[in-house]
Structure formats: C-alpha cells, structure tokens
Amino acid sequence: xxxxxxxxxxxxxxxxxxxxxxxxxxxxxxxxxxxxxxxxxxxxxxxxxxxxxxxxxxxxxxxxxxxxxxxxxxxxxxxxxxxxxxxxxxxxxxxxxxxxxxxxxxxxxxxxxxxxxxxxxxxx
Amino acid sequence: xxxxxxxxxxxxxxxxxxxxxxxxxxxxxxxxxxxxxxxxxxxxxxxxxxxxxxxxxxxxxxxxxxxxxxxxxxxxxxxxxxxxxxxxxxxxxxxxxxxxxxxxxxxx
Numbered sequence: 001x002x003x004x005x006x007x008x009x010x011x012x013x014x015x016x017x018x019x020x021x022x023x024x025x026x027x028x029x030x031x032x033x034x035x036x037x038x039x040x041x042x043x044x045x046x047x048x049x050x051x052x053x054x055x056x057x058x059x060x061x062x063x064x065x066x067x068x069x070x071x072x073x074x075x076x077x078x079x080x081x082x083x084x085x086x087x088x089x090x091x092x093x094x095x096x097x098x099x100x101x102x103x104x105x106x107x108x109x110x111x112x113x114x115x116x117x118x119x120x121x122x123x124x
Numbered sequence: 125x126x127x128x129x130x131x132x133x134x135x136x137x138x139x140x141x142x143x144x145x146x147x148x149x150x151x152x153x154x155x156x157x158x159x160x161x162x163x164x165x166x167x168x169x170x171x172x173x174x175x176x177x178x179x180x181x182x183x184x185x186x187x188x189x190x191x192x193x194x195x196x197x198x199x200x201x202x203x204x205x206x207x208x209x210x211x212x213x214x215x216x217x218x219x220x221x222x223x224x225x226x227x228x229x230x231x232x
Contacts (some may be wrong), residue, residue, distance in 0.1 A: 045212075114166040114168070
C-alpha cells in the first residue's frame with residue numbers, strides 16, 4: 001500500500017520561501033510521477049507542480065516563476081519550494097501520485113494516492 | 125487555459141440519484157477523473173478514465189463522458205456520500221492537470 005506524507009513548517013513569514021517534503025512509502029518514487037496540489041481555505045483544488053519519474057518538471061503558469069520541485073530517490077522524497085510567499089499562498093498543500101496509467105494505448109493522468117495534506121499559513 | 129465548470133451544489137434525498145456535471149470544451153475526447161473530498165480530509169479517487177472505479181469504490185458511483193459534459197452519477201445516495209466532488213482532466217497542450225470548480229453534494 002503506497003502512502004504519501006507531507007511535512008514542513010506550518011507557518012511561513014511573508015516574502016520568505018515555503019519548503020515542503022513529500023515522503024513516499026510502500027513503493028519506489030522512481031516508478032511514478034508526483035504532483036503538488038493546494039487548496040486555499042474553503043476553496044477548490046489547484047494543481048501547482050509535477051515531477052515525472054525521469055525528473056521532468058512542469059508548473060502552474062501562475063506560479064511558475066516562484067516554484068521549484070525536485071526528487072531525492074535515495075530518500076524516496078520529493079520537495080517543493082515556493083518563494084516570495086504572500087497571504088494568498090496560505091493553503092493546505094497535498095502531494096499526490098500519478099500511477100502513469102494507460103487507456104487504449106494513451107497515457108492517462110490522474111491521482112490514485114494522496115497525502116493527508118499539510119496546512120501552511122503565511123503570516124508575520 | 126482549459127476550464128472545467130461544475131455546479132456549486134447538488135441536493136439529493138437519501139436513496140435517490142445524484143448527477144454531478146463537469147463541463148468543458150470537447151471534454152468527450154479527454155479522459156475524466158472524479159474525486160470525493162470529505163470535510164477536513166484529502167481527496168479520494170472515485171472514478172477514473174471516465175467510468176472506471178478503483179477497487180473499494182462502490183458500484184453506486186459511475187461516470188460517463190460525451191460531447192461537452194462529463195457526469196458523475198451516485199445511485200442510491202447515502203448520508204455518507206455528502207462531500208465535495210471534483211472532476212479533473214489532463215490538458216495536453218500545456219502539460220497541466222486541471223481540476224473542476226467543485227460541487228458540494230448535500231443529502232437532504
């Protein structure tokens with residue numbers, strides 16, 4: 001059973017960098033893609049970053065200039081860094097696994113396992 | 125960017141059928157996935173690839189997709205189905221995952 005666990009500071013000051021880690025257990029991080037998804041209080045889900053099994057990354061255009069994600073295969077971890085945060089970045093941050101499934105020969109992209117999420121508050 | 129539109133809320137009586145729509149331009153040619161999110165919890169996949177169910181998801185949850193609308197159908201609704209539901213697709217032109225706006229299902 002694959003499990004994902006987010007970790008990181010719950011409070012970050014404005015203009016500083018938010019740093020989170022997603023630790024994967026029950027499977028090798030090299031076998032699938034991982035994404036970061038956030039949810040501001042009372043709002044919907046927002047996909048923000050993706051890292052594939054071969055290290056390819058992609059980011060939400062609205063956050064691209066401030067985001068970095070990377071993988072540490074030795075620790076089975078993925079990290080996320082969001083720079084120059086403001087109150088608008090206050091959210092629950094989730095990591096989620098894309099199992100790299102196929103349908104009719106076509107790659108399909110969805111999330112079958114999610115971490116429990118971690119609330120990050122941006123405040124002085 | 126690709127936009128997925130869902131009704132903000134759907135109300136249904138216990139034992140009846142709830143239908144949650146997800147609208148997007150030519151969404152019928154995309155693979156649509158649905159997630160259930162209980163209050164304070166992480167989303168859970170309930171339907172993937174338009175109509176497939178992960179193991180452990182009741183047969184009461186089904187999906188369809190055609191034209192400009194995908195639909196998640198919950199049959200014989202139970203009080204425990206009360207949650208937020210989100211559709212999701214992959215936008216290949218920009219290599220992005222896109223979520224719908226979300227629908228809150230209320231069991232009367």
